[in-house]
Amino acid sequence: MDHEGLRHWSKRAADWAADYHAGLRDRPVRAPLHPGAIARQLPDAPPDAPEPMETIWSDFESIVPDGMTHWQHPRFFAYFPANAAPASMLAEQLVNAMACNALIWQTSPAATEVEQVMVDWLRQAVGLPEGFVGTIHDSATNATLSAVLTMREKALEWRGLEEGLSGGPVLRFYASAETHSSVDKAIRVAGIGQRNLVKVATDSDRAMTGAALQAAIAADRAAGLQPAGVILCAGGTSVGAFDRIGECIAVARAEGLPTHVDAAWAGSAMICPEFRGLWAGIEGADSVVFNPHKWLGAQFDCSVQLLCDPGAQVRTLGLRPTYLETAGREEIVNFNEWTVPLGRRFRALKLWFVLRAYGxxxxxxxxxxxxxxxxxxxxxxxxxxxxxxxxxxxxxxxxxxxxxxxxxxxxxxxxxxxxxxxxxxxxxxxxxxxxxxxxxxxxxxxxxxxxxxxxxxxxxxxxxxxxxxx
Structure with missing residues (x-):
């Protein structure tokens, strides 16, 4: 296919997309298939010769839609949604056409600067105070991993980056059992070890309280272990639990521990002021993550991490070899230094379109x-x-x-x-x-x-x- 072919097929794809969404209520939400049903319809080996797009398109229509669980179905009430508003889909088409890699400022100045502004728009929208800045990750899993790695290095005074964890102190992290499994994954990937993620007991409302957190930290200190960070739950995946955010942040601060708040689903609801009591005290957090792709219509992937001070995270994750320098711009923001991956999509464009198209x-x-x-x-x-x-x-x-x-x-x-x-x-x-x-x-x-x-x-x-x- 050349670019003229793309012009034709893009229009056909847009028509197909409109018809697909218009007909979603007539489809079962979940594909009524058994494992292997789709794979059996595909050839065992790739083609040596090019195939006509008409044939490829026909195969797509006959195989793929009926083999999907339809996440955009209006009666998808299962997992937290991965919504895709029409304005977001349009923005993604443009991003796909430009196909940029926003790894540093000079490789995509607009991508970097639109991201800075969109993150601040969202900071204002959810009611966080000035001073919070942030970046866009692919998912909350990577945002939480970034926060955990930063907490680890702060506790080790950044020795872990050079020396590794062998022979170092036993670091302890604290969260409730209502936190998402991505917290457990971050602890494992960061080399902390599952047994060092303390699942603090919750109250009758399934919330971690300041008193319970204080007791867990005190017990570890008495045992000669080193507390390193606290991960709080604001809208748990299982049943929507909220920790006592303000209480727990106060305890963590008194103990000299940084806090990360996982509000992946519920954070978007905080654009409504009447819901903000659920995370009262959030302004004291060091890091907050929420996913506009869950409830604001910016399609997956789009996870926003807001930081009261990005310095520690940039120190933890940032690397700037010569080939990633921008001459004469030493203090410029390069968002790859805030996140785990080097390569970065232009995720901010869909936020710009969605926030303007729907308000x-x-x-x-x-x-x-x-x-x-x-x-x-x-x-x-x-x-x-x-x-x-x-x-x-x-x-x-x-x-x-x-x-x-x-x-x-x-x-x-x-x-x-x-x-x-x-x-x-x-x-x-x-x-x-x-x-x-x-x-x-x-x-x-x-x-x-x-x-x-x-x-x-x-x-x-x-x-x-x-x-x-x-």
Whole structure:
């Protein structure tokens, strides 16, 4: 294909995309396939000769769409969404066309400077004070890893970068059991070791408290271990738990420990001032991460890390060999020095398009609707015989279950096999529960209320089958 061919096929792809989104409600949310079904439709070896684009396109249409779980489906209520607003998709088309690598300022000045401004727009939007600056990562996993590596090096006075960890002190990090598995992964990848991630006990609201954190730190100091950092949860993936952010930051500061707040999902909701009480005290954090690709319509990947002072992270992750220098610009911002990868996509463009195309008011309305509709769905489910609300809504996330784990698992399987909606599971105090998370960019109240309708129908079907089999 040449660029003239690209002109033709790009237009066809745009038409296909519009039709695809228009028809999503007619598709099952999750692909009704077994593992290997797609691979069996592909040749075992690559072609030696070029193939016509018409053939490639035909194969795409016949194989791929029906083999997808449709993350942009308005009834995707499973994992936190990876939303893609139309304005974001348009920006990504332009980014793909330019195909830049924004590894340093001079390789993509616009990419670097738009990123600086967009991060500050988001800082203002979520209510963080002036002084916080930041960067865009691919995902919260890498943002958290960057924060953990920085905490590690601060604790080691930057000796780890040169000497490694062998023979050094045993470093201890603190988080609640409600934190995302990416925290565990960061601890492992950073060489800290899983056993040195202390999962602090939570209260009845599933929150880590300042008192519990203080006790855990004191116990480690008494045992001759070295506390190194605290990772706080603001909207946990399982059931939406929030640690006592302000309390825990105060304890960490008194103990001389840096803090990183994982608000990957819930952070976007803080563009609505009425929700900010959930992370009260956040202004004291050293690092905060949230994902605009989860709830603000900027498609994956787009994870923003805000830092009260980037110096320690740049010292930890920054390398500037001669070939990455910009002559006469020693103090210029090169965002690769803030993150793990050297290569960087122009992720800020989609933020620029989305924030302007919908405005903060438009995005706030969507989030407020999702939260309100989740509460209505909760009430509709609670009214069904045999359904118990296991955890109440935190923003737009809650969970429910039947009397037994086996019955709940069977219900979830029926729901997802039915295809009209897609839900996932968690465990709450050992109990199997079904998660409901409302956040699809284009969902409607009718889409959300279909959750209770579907559950009611599945329960009636189960009862009818049980009766007829007796």
């Amino acid at each position: 903060l008011d438009g995005l706030r309305t969507r989030i407020r609707n999702h939260v309100a509709w989740a509460h209505e769905a909760r009430d509709a489910l609670a009214a069904l015989p045999g359904v118990e609300i296991v955890t109440e809504p935190r923003l737009s996330l809650f969970s429910f279950a039947l009397a037994t784990d086996a019955a709940t698992e069977a219900l979830l399987q029926r729901i997802n096999d039915d295809g009209r909606i897609y839900l996932t599971q968690t465990r709450v105090d050992g109990r199997f529960a079904i998660r409901v998370q409302v956040g699809s960019f284009d969902c409607s109240k009718e889409d959300v209320m279909l959750i209770a309708t579907t559950v009611q129908e599945m329960l009636a079907s189960c009862s009818s089958e049980s009766f007829s089999s007796r």
